[in-house]
Amino acid sequence: MRFHSFRNTVVLSVAVCLLNGTVHGQESPIAEQARNRLRESVINLAISPDPSFTARLSTDTHTIWRVYASRNFTPMWFDSYGPKKALAVFRNAIGTAQLEGLAPIDYYSDDLEQLLVDSISDWMVHGNPDCAMLSRVDILMTDRLLRYISHLTAGRTRPKITDPEWHVEGGPLSEDALVSLLSGGEPLNRIFELLRPRHTLYRTLRAGLQRYHRIQAQGGWPAIPQGPLLGPGDRGARVRVLRNRLIRSQDLPAAEPDALDLFDGTLEAAVRHFQLRHGLDPDGLVGGDTLAALNVPVEVRINQILLNLERLRWLPNGLGERYLFVNITEYRLHIVEADRIVETLDVIVGRRDRPTPSISGQMRYMMLNPYWFIPLRIAKEDILPKIQQNPDYLTRQNIRVFRDWSPDAPEIEPSSIEWANVTSDNFGFKLRQDPADTNALGKAKFVFPNKFEIFIHDTPARVLFQNSRRDLSSGCIRIDRPLKLAKALIDGNPHWTPDALADALRKPQQTAVMLSDPIPVYILYLTAWAAEDGAVHFRDDIYSRDQHLYTAVASAASDPPPLWANRSLSEQGISIQGIASHTTAVYGMARMGGTPGPMADPGHSVHNGVATGLRIFDRRIIQPQRVGREPEHPAGMDLATGRLDA
Numbered sequence: 317m318r319f320h321s322f323r324n325t326v327v328l329s330v331a332v333c334l335l336n337g338t339v340h341g342q343e344s345p346i347a348e349q350a351r352n353r354l355r356e357s358v359i360n361l362a363i364s365p366d367p368s369f370t371a372r373l374s375t376d377t378h379t380i381w382r383v384y385a386s387r388n389f390t391p392m393w394f395d396s397y398g399p400k401k402a403l404a405v406f407r408n409a410i411g412t413a414q415l416e417g418l419a420p421i422d423y424y425s426d427d428l429e430q431l432l433v434d435s436i437s438d439w440m441v442h443g444n445p446d447c448a449m450l451s452r453v454d455i456l457m458t459d460r461l462l463r464y465i466s467h468l469t470a471g472r473t474r475p476k477i478t479d480p481e482w483h484v485e486g487g488p489l490s491e492d493a494l495v496s497l498l499s500g501g502e503p504l505n506r507i508f509e510l511l512r513p514r515h516t517l518y519r520t521l522r523a524g525l526q527r528y529h530r531i532q533a534q535g536g537w538p539a540i541p542q543g544p545l546l547g548p549g550d551r552g553a554r555v556r557v558l559r560n561r562l563i564r565s566q567d568l569p570a571a572e573p574d575a576l577d578l579f580d581g582t583l584e585a586a587v588r589h590f591q592l593r594h595g596l597d598p599d600g601l602v603g604g605d606t607l608a609a610l611n612v613p614v615e616v617r618i619n620q621i622l623l624n625l626e627r628l629r630w631l632p633n634g635l636g637e638r639y640l641f642v643n644i645t646e647y648r649l650h651i652v653e654a655d656r657i658v659e660t661l662d663v664i665v666g667r668r669d670r671p672t673p674s675i676s677g678q679m680r681y682m683m684l685n686p687y688w689f690i691p692l693r694i695a696k697e698d699i700l701p702k703i704q705q706n707p708d709y710l711t712r713q714n715i716r717v718f719r720d721w722s723p724d725a726p727e728i729e730p731s732s733i734e735w736a737n738v739t740s741d742n743f744g745f746k747l748r749q750d751p752a753d754t755n756a757l758g759k760a761k762f763v764f765p766n767k768f769e770i771f772i773h774d775t776p777a778r779v780l781f782q783n784s785r786r787d788l789s790s791g792c793i794r795i796d797r798p799l800k801l802a803k804a805l806i807d808g809n810p811h812w813t814p815d816a817l818a819d820a821l822r823k824p825q826q827t828a829v830m831l832s833d834p835i836p837v838y839i840l841y842l843t844a845w846a847a848e849d850g851a852v853h854f855r856d857d858i859y860s861r862d863q864h865l866y867t868a869v870a871s872a873a874s875d876p877p878p879l880w881a882n883r884s885l886s887e888q889g890i891s892i893q894g895i896a897s898h899t900t901a902v903y904g905m906a907r908m909g910g911t912p913g914p915m916a917d918p919g920h921s922v923h924n925g926v927a928t929g930l931r932i933f934d935r936r937i938i939q940p941q942r943v944g945r946e947p948e949h950p951a952g953m954d955l956a957t958g959r960l961d962a
Contacts, residue, residue: 417625471629520846537564546602645855677764685751
């Protein structure tokens, strides 16, 4: 598509001048029939739509009707003197859609541009517009605007289709909020500014995308030939290529000519910086894993960024003033305040066969010296074989047995059970591990109710935090320094000082601590993100969710319209002052306004689980529903002090 071709840009620019009377001092008012024709065309969308026209629309016709009805059927893109400024603003937004990781072709096409140019050219020449054509152009442009807003605020794809493990609350605006927004008189560029995700995760990765586009436009980076391990003191042609590679990715400043082929201390520091950005052991040596990461093409990294920008559009517009953020692939928890990370803690996440889902919730309390009610799956698959091998296992591990999972189920003496006859099919016991040094939850459990019964907790197996890859749990999140998190959560709570916390931990029984204010928690799966210093980080696709996301969108068979969820502007985290209450888009550089890159169909070559090009289809958004099983606060808790001794 020749978007913003020179000829068409000139025609549209001159048209704005001519039709607004700034050339030759002439005005060409739209006749009253234009308004009537637009009203007629919009009403026909709901009453007797023309299939050949509605087939070109991506938005539900009822939504389009509501938008125009709220404006008393005033054209969105033209007034009595010609094209409005909003038309140029929107065309510019489309032309720079790649800055958001979106594809211009999703919102504009050669035939639409030609229809727009022809309608305005005819108006310029004859001074009497073709009202039927203008009304169609106005509706088509409004349809594209609604699609752009949907993609910008909630993503191009449907999370529940493209990633079944994504259960983070987010999604698009409500239709009421959308209609109010477009009828409130706010300038279009201001509307885009308000709706663009404003949380740091999106803003920094969006900036990172531009950096990688520039790297690609400059030719990318060179591949380093295979060979022996490279380290400090080495010299040769491979060291020269390595140095050039790290300069291209901005891990290393330009070197002095006499140091180009020497692996010196500066180059070693740059290798460590690269390794940290890619989740590798920062030993400063270029071996197998580091060499493989260095040789991933820039096009693959761009597509990795695009996939994760899509995930970040699935989130609410704002994440909160203070929140906890766990990045599953990074194996870290971040405490964020005022858009800045104030503390980072290592975590262990679910292993591949028991993956940690992407979820969100509100953390309201924590339990010190917690009981562990062993999930039935773990009891059947992990605990039962150990009991059958060693009858004393339950006693040594301080695990009690209850008849079933009912609230008043009686405790059963383990020796009274014929464990040899118990199987995973007839296992119905509830197992509870009491507070102790061997308790699997350690000294603290941090609760944010969710239907998966996922929580953050301590662990006695501290040695596992020495591993660089830590997808080792059964789904819950183990934290390295739980007391650090606990102290951060009680900060400012008059009922819980650090001394009071230490006293509670010394007691042998479970104690609940209610937080002064709930804190949002986001458990996300991001394989690319940007740090506060602008450096883009990448991680392995440990659960193959990048590849599943690519496969799902690449194999989509239809292009349904956006869906406006039942969410208000305030629920989406957007504050606005002065406002009343079958096209295939190729996610490759040829469609993103930059240097053409490799295109990918299903089956195209894949590097590290990420295709070198993406064919993406728009999908409708479904709002996930959260069903919490953990209580909002423990039964019997004193809500004034937040204490419960059990």
